[in-house]
């Protein structure tokens with residue numbers, strides 16, 4: 001399985017994370033999930049809560065949407081590892097974390113449902 005993420009999406013996530021810092025961001029990742037996972041856009045979750053050291057949303061408010069492949073949230077602490085909470089509450093196939101200082105793709109990590117780090121490719125288009 002390959003994970004493919006658009007470059008402009010990564011840049012948008014990093015810029016938004018910087019804007020909102022020190023609060024966390026949380027966005028849904030939308031794309032295609034087949035043999036590979038393609039992440040094409042982000043959408044604001046309904047009922048999103050963004051706070052200091054906490055971000056979340058209410059999954060029951062989500063429309064049934066197979067194009068949601070996972071969630072991106074930021075870690076203002078700078079940790080690029082999933083927290084216990086992240087591991088206990090996965091949503092979708094992948095969990096993406098943007099870690100402070102949100103400067104480049106090096107600050108982005110992606111994890112699977114069991115907390116395993118997943119490699120990903122960044123594409124221009």
Ligand SMILES: [Zn+2]
Pocket residue numbers: 073074075082083086097
């Ligand atoms: Zn987290």
